[in-house]
Amino acid sequence: MPTISTSSPTYATVDLSALTHNLTQLRRLLSPGCEIMAVIKANAYGHGAVEVARSLIAQGVTRVAVVSLDEGIALRAAGITVPIVMLGPLFTEQLHDIISHRLTPVISDRALLPTLAQATTSLTTPYPIHLKVETGMGRLGLATDELLNLIDSDQLPASLKIEGLMTHFADSDGPTTVQTEHQLALFQSVVNGITARGLSIPLIHAANSGAAVRYPRSHYSLIRPGIMLYGYHTLPTSIPAPDLKPVLSLRSCIAQMRTIPTGGTISYNATFMAKRPTRVAVLPIGYADGFNRRLSNRGEVLVHGRRAKLIGLVCMDMVMIDVTEIPDAAVGDEVILIGRQGTDQITAADLAEWTGTIAYETLCAIGPRIPRRYRNV
Numbered sequence: 001m002p003t004i005s006t007s008s009p010t011y012a013t014v015d016l017s018a019l020t021h022n023l024t025q026l027r028r029l030l031s032p033g034c035e036i037m038a039v040i041k042a043n044a045y046g047h048g049a050v051e052v053a054r055s056l057i058a059q060g061v062t063r064v065a066v067v068s069l070d071e072g073i074a075l076r077a078a079g080i081t082v083p084i085v086m087l088g089p090l091f092t093e094q095l096h097d098i099i100s101h102r103l104t105p106v107i108s109d110r111a112l113l114p115t116l117a118q119a120t121t122s123l124t125t126p127y128p129i130h131l132k133v134e135t136g137m138g139r140l141g142l143a144t145d146e147l148l149n150l151i152d153s154d155q156l157p158a159s160l161k162i163e164g165l166m167t168h169f170a171d172s173d174g175p176t177t178v179q180t181e182h183q184l185a186l187f188q189s190v191v192n193g194i195t196a197r198g199l200s201i202p203l204i205h206a207a208n209s210g211a212a213v214r215y216p217r218s219h220y221s222l223i224r225p226g227i228m229l230y231g232y233h234t235l236p237t238s239i240p241a242p243d244l245k246p247v248l249s250l251r252s253c254i255a256q257m258r259t260i261p262t263g264g265t266i267s268y269n270a271t272f273m274a275k276r277p278t279r280v281a282v283l284p285i286g287y288a289d290g291f292n293r294r295l296s297n298r299g300e301v302l303v304h305g306r307r308a309k310l311i312g313l314v315c316m317d318m319v320m321i322d323v324t325e326i327p328d329a330a331v332g333d334e335v336i337l338i339g340r341q342g343t344d345q346i347t348a349a350d351l352a353e354w355t356g357t358i359a360y361e362t363l364c365a366i367g368p369r370i371p372r373r374y375r376n377v
């Protein structure tokens, strides 16, 4: 069993070859001409946006998407030069910075247009924007008639060009297809309306990961996968999913061991009381690192290839596990929180199930205190 010797005993490993594998799986779904805009918002779902962007771009991805201005600026500062689409809500105060960092804004509100016009008026070529149609997510976007009216109204400044048209599905991973079919029909009616006006928008996009698999009609010119790139999905079990590999694993190590007698308790509020003499190992990871407190007395980890249960409440920086059944467990031993050890595996989806959430949240929550190490083998 490897013993960890590092200044950072708890760390995440991001397997870039698994990322490439997942990208390849997604590409297999696409018809010729349809491309992938990789969604790398929220620090690439916790995997590290810059490294993930570099790796995907090296594999031929030509466009990425983030949510916030800061995410876009950080990618530009790291030397990422491909188009970066900003999916998130925009504020007029941000528009000058968006333009100066060559970020592509998604417009959901026509109130932004005057400032956008002013910020782009001195440019020599029209500045690309994407327009978003709200079709049922109830979040960002222009209503279908509002979008077509905007196009008819000639109120789009000449300094802008509509490079993209998009919508976002609310239920592409849901048990029925009703809502997505409805959203697709609405979106298609807008696409038809635009075509009928003799306008051609180069990038039409709607599909997140779930829709990319389930609704080939939603592929248009780009798909926008996030979660499947990172090796997970939330599709119903009846839908055949691509063969995906989790990209991130999370390791810690045993920091201290003790044996407590029957009746001894562990952690705040003594929610765990030993029913037998219990060997307890302390791990240096806690809820401040995104290791959810709802895992308390519930979650499991792998030690020496065997499952050990979390006991007591997860603390801010530490958590305790029961290693009574793993007699070889010793200080310094590697502990897998997400990943494979021996023949067993714990996934972010398992942690999500134990905490009543989805793998998206589990991955995004892995905090900045946890170093990410990249490997590509």
Ligand SMILES: Cc1ncc(COP(=O)(O)O)c(C=O)c1O
Pocket: 039, 087, 168, 207, 208, 209, 210, 224, 225, 226, 227, 228
């Ligand atoms: C607008 C938009 N497009 C695409 C995605 C990617 O979705 P998924 O991770 O389900 O593939 C997201 C993620 O929430 C999103 O907000």
